[in-house]
Amino acid sequence: MxxxxxxxxxxxxxxxxxxxxxxxxxxxxxxxxxxxxxxxxxGETGAHWELPEQQPEHTPRERSIEHARLTPVFGTAAPLHGLSGAIRRFAYARYSEGRAAHWLLLVLGDRVDAIESHLRSLFTTHPDQPLTQTGVLSEGRRHGITSRFGHRRADVKHQWLDPILVAGPWILAVWGVVAVTRRAFSRR
Structure with missing residues (x-):
């Protein structure tokens, strides 16, 4: 029952x-x-140590304020850098992992890192190509529009937002460059 x-x-x-x-x-x-x-x-674990040897910390690593020290072994493959690294360091230094502000700042750091990567790619020999890398061109070539109707796809509900999220940052970047260029030429 x-x-x-x-x-x-x-x-x-x-x-x-x-x-x-x-x-x-x-x-x-x-x-x-x-x-x-x-x-x-x-005595039953077979370990020959009380605590594993601490990996050397060559550059300061982020750690939660709840933890007194880093784990004995930690990753060093992607060290923090730029503005995104400063945002992440601030999140770890100021807020507990139990606070929403901690996680929101980490998400903001990820978004800033993505923008930094896009901007960095503009100054390389292989800059990002938003039209080919986002699949926008394949919508017209591979029945992208007709496949959205009559098939109960979940992404149909938010498809109006996709162009804003994909093209919006690029349009804002171009607008910023044009505004800065106009201001520089108007002062001369």
Whole structure:
């Protein structure tokens, strides 16, 4: 019988064991498969150290304010850099991981990093190509428009927003360059 508002009865362990076959099989710690893991038995692990050797920290790493130190081994493949790195460092130094501000600043850092990458690509020999890399051209070539109707696709609900998200930053960047160029020429 399911628990309902009309029957607030609490079953005892013996009643549950009698009604439900196998109920309480893991009540005794000796019967629990994970019990050896939960015991403190340092001699049984085979480890030859109390705490692993700490990896050297050549550049300051971000760490939550909840933690006193870094884990013994940590990644160094993508060190923080630029404005996005400053935003992420601020998130780790100022806010706890339990606060929304911490995570929102990390998301903002990711967005700023994406913008920095796009801007950096403009000054290389292979700049980003938004028309070919976003798949906008394939919409007309590979039945992109006709496939959106009559097939119950989930992305139809937000497709009006896609051009704004894809083209919006590029349009703003071009507008900014034009505004700066006009201002520079008008001062001369």
């Amino acid at each position: 399911p628990y309902t508002a009309e029957d607030p009865r609490h079953w005892s362990a013996d009643e549950l064991r009698a009604r439900i076959p196998g109920w309480g099989a893991d009540v005794d710690p000796a019967d629990r498969p994970s019990y050896p893991k939960q015991r403190y038995a340092p």
